[in-house]
Amino acid sequence: MSADGCQVQVQEAAFNPDQLQCLLPAGGAVVTFTGNVRDVSAAGAVHALQLEHYPGMTERSLQAIAAEATARWSLRAAHILHRVGRIEAGEAIVWVGVCADHRGEAFAACEFIMDALKTRAPFWKKEHGAQDARWVEARDSDISRAERWQLTRTGDTGLGPCG
Amino acid sequence: MSADGCQVQVQEAAFNPDQLQCLLPAGGAVVTFTGNVRDVSAAGAVHALQLEHYPGMTERSLQAIAAEATARWSLRAAHILHRVGRIEAGEAIVWVGVCADHRGEAFAACEFIMDALKTRAPFWKKEHGAQDARWVEARDSDISRAERWQLTRTGDTGLGPCG
Amino acid sequence: MMLKVRFFARLREQLACEVLELPCEPGLNTVAALRSALAARGPEWQHALEDQNLLMAVNQSLAEPATPLSAGDEVAFFPPVTGG
Amino acid sequence: MMLKVRFFARLREQLACEVLELPCEPGLNTVAALRSALAARGPEWQHALEDQNLLMAVNQSLAEPATPLSAGDEVAFFPPVTGG
Numbered sequence: 183m184s185a186d187g188c189q190v191q192v193q194e195a196a197f198n199p200d201q202l203q204c205l206l207p208a209g210g211a212v213v214t215f216t217g218n219v220r221d222v223s224a225a226g227a228v229h230a231l232q233l234e235h236y237p238g239m240t241e242r243s244l245q246a247i248a249a250e251a252t253a254r255w256s257l258r259a260a261h262i263l264h265r266v267g268r269i270e271a272g273e274a275i276v277w278v279g280v281c282a283d284h285r286g287e288a289f290a291a292c293e294f295i296m297d298a299l300k301t302r303a304p305f306w307k308k309e310h311g312a313q314d315a316r317w318v319e320a321r322d323s324d325i326s327r328a329e330r331w332q333l334t335r336t337g338d339t340g341l342g343p344c345g
Numbered sequence: 346m347s348a349d350g351c352q353v354q355v356q357e358a359a360f361n362p363d364q365l366q367c368l369l370p371a372g373g374a375v376v377t378f379t380g381n382v383r384d385v386s387a388a389g390a391v392h393a394l395q396l397e398h399y400p401g402m403t404e405r406s407l408q409a410i411a412a413e414a415t416a417r418w419s420l421r422a423a424h425i426l427h428r429v430g431r432i433e434a435g436e437a438i439v440w441v442g443v444c445a446d447h448r449g450e451a452f453a454a455c456e457f458i459m460d461a462l463k464t465r466a467p468f469w470k471k472e473h474g475a476q477d478a479r480w481v482e483a484r485d486s487d488i489s490r491a492e493r494w495q496l497t498r499t500g501d502t503g504l505g506p507c508g
Numbered sequence: 509m510m511l512k513v514r515f516f517a518r519l520r521e522q523l524a525c526e527v528l529e530l531p532c533e534p535g536l537n538t539v540a541a542l543r544s545a546l547a548a549r550g551p552e553w554q555h556a557l558e559d560q561n562l563l564m565a566v567n568q569s570l571a572e573p574a575t576p577l578s579a580g581d582e583v584a585f586f587p588p589v590t591g592g
Numbered sequence: 593m594m595l596k597v598r599f600f601a602r603l604r605e606q607l608a609c610e611v612l613e614l615p616c617e618p619g620l621n622t623v624a625a626l627r628s629a630l631a632a633r634g635p636e637w638q639h640a641l642e643d644q645n646l647l648m649a650v651n652q653s654l655a656e657p658a659t660p661l662s663a664g665d666e667v668a669f670f671p672p673v674t675g676g
Contacts, residue, residue: 380592396591397516397517398591399514399516399565399568399584399586401568402565402568402569402584405568405569406568427591427592438591438592439591439592459592462591462592463589463590463591463592464588464589465570465589466589466591466592467516467565467584467586467589467591468589468590468591468592469516469517469518469586469587469589469590469591470590470591471517480517480518480587480590481590482590483561483587483588483589483590
């Protein structure tokens with residue numbers, strides 16, 4: 183795939199998932215993931231999230247994840263968009279779009295990107311409820327999901343064609 | 346989930362995948378699949394597909410697949426849209442959108458729906474090339490993918506909450 | 509009462525037949541029995557219907573050879589599906 | 593030459609510190625050595641940095657305790673990530 187098949191974007195502005203898929207090439211199979219802020223969590227009601235990140239490393243990390251996906255599977259494109267700053271409940275926080283010739287590759291790569299992002303990309307959520315704010319705890323299930331891909335959190339592997 | 350969380354639609358008209366996700370509820374995790382007509386196949390150049398189907402059974406079959414997905418996973422919604430008739434290369438032929446609280450369920454259910462559709466829903470593709478037209482052969486890989494879910498092609502199981 | 513029999517895609521073309529109406533005779537009590545009766549209509553029917561990959565539906569649900577038939581049923585034969 | 597050390601999220605709040613600049617002394621030759629030196633700054637530092645789940649990065653790539661450090665490196669310590 184061409185180098186511009188991998189695109190990553192980190193932004194404060196809200197986005198509409200409906201306006202993103204058209205930016206992907208129209209290959210045989212397109213899989214997208216959208217994560218929306220839920221209005222409840224294990225800790226209670228959630229009015230908004232504050233997303234802290236590590237500027238510079240964030241973009242590098244997402245680029246490395248997209249490149250690793252294109253190295254593992256035969257993809258036409260892999261795009262990642264992630265918001266930072268304040269995000270209201272109900273708004274989209276992350277969008278991943280993958281295009282491939284075959285659906286198995288598109289599904290696997292999209293899920294891989296999300297699992298890698300959840301364990302390797304330097305974002306931290308703080309939940310704002312009615313009264314208080316609290317840091318979100320990392321979930322063991324995210325680590326075990328990532329391990330399915332034999333990802334190690336220190337495993338910034340060699341970059342693929344987009345790296 | 347409510348009964349209207351499952352929606353299936355079979356239509357001749359072209360559709361824009363970007364206008365479909367907004368019809369899903371904004372749950373925590375939304376996974377979509379879009380299948381586009383590729384301009385080449387194993388048999389050569391493809392200008393368009395002619396999609397034959399079994400009116401009546403088609404809708405029942407898609408409804409049963411969506412209902413089975415909602416019975417297997419905890420979903421907020423599962424929508425399936427499939428075109429029939431003539432579809433030009435580059436156009437979308439199928440769209441599946443799934444909404445769940447957690448991404449693992451959304452990914453699994455969306456992939457399950459596609460694998461079930463590929464082996465159980467009564468659609469048949471005829472490829473139109475430059476000179477000729479030929480029926481597309483079913484692929485063994487689709488059958489083995491479906492078997493991962495312990496689907497049998499005769500397995501129209503009990504309907505879930507949408508059935 | 510009758511059985512309605514439908515054929516799709518390549519099979520429809522091979523048989524040059526889209527829909528048949530058959531009297532529901534006593535012997536036609538399973539999908540397999542109907543398939544055998546259809547195959548006896550001539551060499552083209554025999555050839556087309558001996559394809560082991562054909563799928564069968566009764567009243568618009570996928571069926572097996574042993575699926576029972578009753579008067580008024582709609583039966584369909586078709587190649588493996590290729591949608592999506 | 594110096595080392596730049598950054599802290600994020602809960603750890604940044606616990607330490608009340610976002611960025612430190614430290615002289616790159618001879619002993620600070622791995623991430624683990626830097627972590628030990630930081631923990632010696634006081635009880636709050638010791639408590640916060642003994643969390644076994646903390647992640648570490650050197651020059652914006654995830655690192656391990658044995659990852660070597662050189663003058664000019666940017667090192668970061670942070671809790672497990674929770675994006676997506």
